[in-house]
Amino acid sequence: MSTTKTALKRPEVLAPAGTLEKLKTAIHYGADAVYIGGNAYGLRSRAGNFTYEQMAEGVAYAREHDAKVYVAANMVTHEGNQEGAGEFFRNLRDVGISAVIVSDPALIEICITEAPGLPVHLSTQASATNWETLEFWKEEGLERVVLAREVSMAEVAMIRAHSDIEIEAFVHGAMCISxxxxxxxxxxxxxxxxxxxxxxxxxxxxxxxxxxxxxxxxxxxxxxxGQVTEPYSMSAVDMSMIQHIPDLIENGVNSFKIEGRMKSIHYVSTVTNVYKAAVDSYMADPENWVCKQEWIDELWKVAQRELSDGFYYHTPTDEDQLFGPRRKIPQYTFIGEVLAYDAATKMATVRQRNHFSVGDEIEFYGPGFQHFHQSVTVMYNEDGESIDRAPNPMMLLTMPVAQPVHVGDMIRKKKEEPKK
Structure with missing residues (x-):
């Protein structure tokens, strides 16, 4: 059972933000909300987890752009891990965080009782796979449940038919073998x-x-x-639901979650941009929506693994795991971002992120799915000297651009073919 066309609601595009820079990038590229990690209780200890001061800055930026900030606090606690959780959640509430994403019942109870007013979302780590579970957590006071990645589309429809709690579901990113x-x-x-x-x-x-x-x-x-050319792994391919936007919306998914707090601003900007464009396109004309090939092509530019639709339509097979040599690889390298543009001279100031040279074919892209390609004809360092290449990370340079660009636009180039 799916919701009727007249009842369709625009889903939230929820992007990962491992750092303050990624938070601002995600929102700039169309995210309605971002999820971050604090300095405790999260599952990404190696991500650029936020201090309270950084959270406050991120919340202020989000509010300026009508976006929300959630904090993942989804660890499984052992004895003693709960100490200080009440103060942690109160600080999140006071900073202005829109909700906290939790899986451990102890942390949920602490948050509800010691930080009233801070909404709680159930993490995917809690493995919610049926509507009775969602109703249980609704009665406990939770506002939203992040479904387990193992839920099928038919089960999403069944869950929505029996529960009106908000549903958040993963639409893109890494899958777990467990x-x-x-x-x-x-x-x-x-x-x-x-x-x-x-x-x-x-x-x-x-x-x-x-x-x-x-x-x-x-x-x-x-x-x-001599059975294979490469050792085995237990590694799953990544998920991509870009071709199934109608099913997700019509079956009542309220939030489209993109995985990847450890990923780069290149990944965050590209994937957020694509799903924002796809959702906007569907909501503008649901009856005639088609998945554009340019959206699919764009996602492949930042793909780290092959892509599939996960558990939504079938039980994954060996085709959904990585055995042997890769069948498809990323095509582009992130090389820089635009810091300024002078319309009079048609010159852009760029911060370099990866090596590129005069003669390279590069691509500019920005929010709203704006793209163009050009050749690097000349570039200048900070002293105004003409240089043939930009080899030093984070160096500033200026270069002529074929079309107007904006602050925050990104630059990539096609990967060179490996030498034979």
Whole structure:
């Protein structure tokens, strides 16, 4: 069962923001909300987690652009981990955070009782897969549930038919080989607790197989038998639901969640830009909506792995996992961002992010899905000297541009073909 066309509501585009820079980038490129990590209780200890001062700056920026900021506090607590949680949640509330994303019942209870007024969203780590579960959490006072990635589209429809709590669902990004992130491989392999912020992504490692006959030396199966050209992994491909926007909206998903707090501003800007364009296009004309090839092509420019629709339409098979050589690779490298533009001289000031040279073909892109390509004909360093290449990270340079650009526009170039 799906919602009727007359009842359709525009879903929130929710982007990851591992740092303050990424927060501002995501909102600049169309995110209605972002989710960040604080200095405690999150699952991304290596992300650029926010201080309260940075949160305040991020909230102020978000409010200026009619956006929201959520904080992920979705770790699984052990005895003693809850100490200080009440103060943490009160600080989030007082800073102006719009909601906190939590999975542990103890933290949920602490937040509700000790920081009243701070909305709580149930994290995907809690593995909510049916409407009875959503109703339970609604009765506990939660406003939104982030569905487990293992939920099918038919189950989304069933959940919406029986519950009116807000639904948040992942639409793009990395998938976990374990059930909604409930993994202890990292604990075993590297003594880093995946459910308390220390995941070492053991499933992404490469593994060999060995023949282990009793009393004889082990032999590598892959090498000896010539079965594959590369070690096995347990790694899943990434999710992309760009072609299924109508199903998600018509089945009542309120928030489209993009994974990737560890990803670059290139990734955040590109993926947010695409889903914002797709959602806007659908809401403007639902009956005639089509998924544009340019949206799909754009997502491949920042893809780290192959893409699939995850669990939404079928149980994943070996085609949804990474075995052997990659079948498709990213095509573009992020090389810079626009800091200023002089319309009189048609010159742009650029901060370099990766090496590029005179003669390179580059692409500018910005919010609203504005794109154009050009050649680098000349560029100048901060002293006004003509240079042939920009090799130093974060160096400032100026260059003529073929079309007007804006502050915050990004620059990428096509990857060079590997030498044979």
């Amino acid at each position: 059930y909604s992130g409930r993994c202890v491989l990292s604990n075993h392999m590297s003594m880093r607790d995946a459910n308390r912020g220390g995941c070492s992504q053991s499933c992404r490692w490469k593994y060999d197989l060995f023949d282990m006959p009793f009393g004889t030396e082990a032999h590598q199966s892959l090498v000896d038998k």
